Amino acid sequence: MPLPPRPGAPVAPGARPRARLLPRLLAVLAVVLGTVLAGPAPRADAAVTLTRVNDFGSNPGALTMYVYRPATLPVRPPVVVALHGCTQNAQVYADNSGLPRLADQDGFLLVFAETGTANNANKCFNWFQSGDNRRGQGEALSVRQMVSHAVTAYGADPGRVHVTGLSAGGAMTAVMLATYPDVFAAGAIVAGLPYDCTKDNSPYTCMNPGVDRSPADWARRVRDAHPSYTGPWPRTAIWYGDRDTTVVPRNATELRDQWTALHGLSQTPTRTRAIGPDATRQDQYLAADGTVAVEVDQVPGIGHGTPVDPGTGGEQCGGTGAPYFLDSICSSRWIARFFGLDTTDPGDPGPGDPDPGDPGTAACWTASNYAHVQAGRATVGGGYTYAVGSGQNMGLYNTFVTHTLKESPTGYYTLADSGCP
Structure with a gap:
């Protein structure tokens, strides 16, 4: 849940001061937190072992880096960067997202970036702050430095780097795709927002009711993040719950507009299908070469959170051991498939292509x-x-x-x- 920082929050050592907001936002923040976090106690899950990396660069955004390295990795493994949501941390995201299990199966390196209360009172990535959502500075640069470290320290493949995240982490995923399109091959934005919505709006307005702009305007904001870039744009998957009242579904539509426009595609899907046990609607937007450039996944009947499907089946993953992990579909499996990392399916023809080898009932x-x-x-x-x-x-x-x-x-x-x- 992407919320602004508390006015006067302490600044981590080595970090530049954060922008201060009006004190009245404290009251709004307390109401939103109390509403969203209310509910039954979550079920606990076994903890995933993460390794903390203490020296990965100058770290201007004062973030913490953790790595999950499977016991067996191929030469030059792919990388997936994972960004948690507000009130969460790297451990919670690792324990419940299902990503470590998929990393074991598919052979990719996981990098978990973590922020804390020194940066934001609710442990949100500061996707809305110009000091953190621009190339070459703040939290965006810290995440980029984590990727550089993963490539040099673990021998990872710089051409197969991907990023995903939930809510504030989803909005930060959009930041990373926009500011470093030369670094990330693809990204998956879960319950996130279009890049640079807060250029002329408050974070709360962007979240709900959302902001309606033309595809060309949204695309221009991404191009302005790295004006000299002339290469291909990252492939982008967008996931959201159709009952999300925290980051409303309009944001998924605006994200679709932003990234289809960047790829020069129509906002009408090339094809649509239902996937998973809950009949998630998947709209795909194909590039001229047949690759899925943009994908929008609408999960029915859920609110704000990461869709998971606890269990041991091949299409199941994740846990509901913390708030914002919602029992529906194993989104991480489908995201890994979108990234082209799914090695468990012999019928998978490649990144972004149709998946006829996917198990299912005829x-x-x-x-x-x-x-x-x-x-x-x-x-x-x-x-x-x-x-x-x-x-x-x-x-x-x-x-x-x-x-x-x-x-x-x-x-x-x-x-x-x-x-x-």
């Missing part, structure tokens, strides 16, 4: 093309209907053409007119 659906589209089993393009997942042409989009679609795995459809077991 089902058959016979209906008109119109009904298939309305149910999310197919999409429309140029007046024609295409099966979600396989992309097979099903003919004209109308109520007269009827097909049988086989769903296997969940959310991946193929034509099965000749018979479907």
Whole structure:
């Protein structure tokens, strides 16, 4: 939950002073915290062992670096940087996000960045502060220095560096993608906000009700973060709960506008499918080469938090041992898949591509093309209907053409007119 710092909060040694806000924000902050954190006691989970790194650079943002290194790593492993939400820390995020288990399975190095009360009274990353959300300074530079250390100290692959985070950590993920597009290949923003929303708005306004700007305006704010950059933009996944009242769903729409515009894509998805046990809606925006450049995942029935699915199944991960971890879908598994890191699935063809090897239960659906589209089993393009997942042409989009679609795995459809077991 991204909230402003307490006025007069102490400054960590070596850090520059933080911007001070009006004292009346204290009352607002207390009300919001009391509302959001109220609820049943969380279930405890086993702690993940993290290694603290004390010397990774000048650290102008006064952050703390932790590393989770699987027992077995490939040569030049990929890196995933993980950024916790407000009131959390690196240990809580490691214990409940499911990322360490996936790092063990898929062979990537995990870097957990942590902020504390010396930076922000609620342990939020300062995504809204110009001193922290600009290239070459503050917290953004500290995270970048952690990546440099991971590459040199652990022999990681600088071309396969990714970042993800929740809430304030999700907003900070957007900061990292915008300020260091030359460092990060892809990112996943969970319950976060578009980059530089607070350029002309308060953090609270950005969170709820959100700010509506044109895709071109949002994209310009990212370009302004690194004006000399001419390379490809990071691929971006956006996750949110459709009942989030803390960082409202409008922010996911504005994030989509920001990153599709940067990639030169339409704001209409190329294809849509349902994934996971809760039928999460996944909209994908494909680049000219067929790669998924932007992805938006709408998780039904949940509020503000990281979607997890506790259990030992191949598509399960995470725990509900702390606030803001919500039992629904293993978002970390799908994020690793989006990053192209999923090695447990022999059918996974590569980063951002359809995932026909994903395990699931087969089902058959016979209906008109119109009904298939309305149910999310197919999409429309140029007046024609295409099966979600396989992309097979099903003919004209109308109520007269009827097909049988086989769903296997969940959310991946193929034509099965000749018979479907």
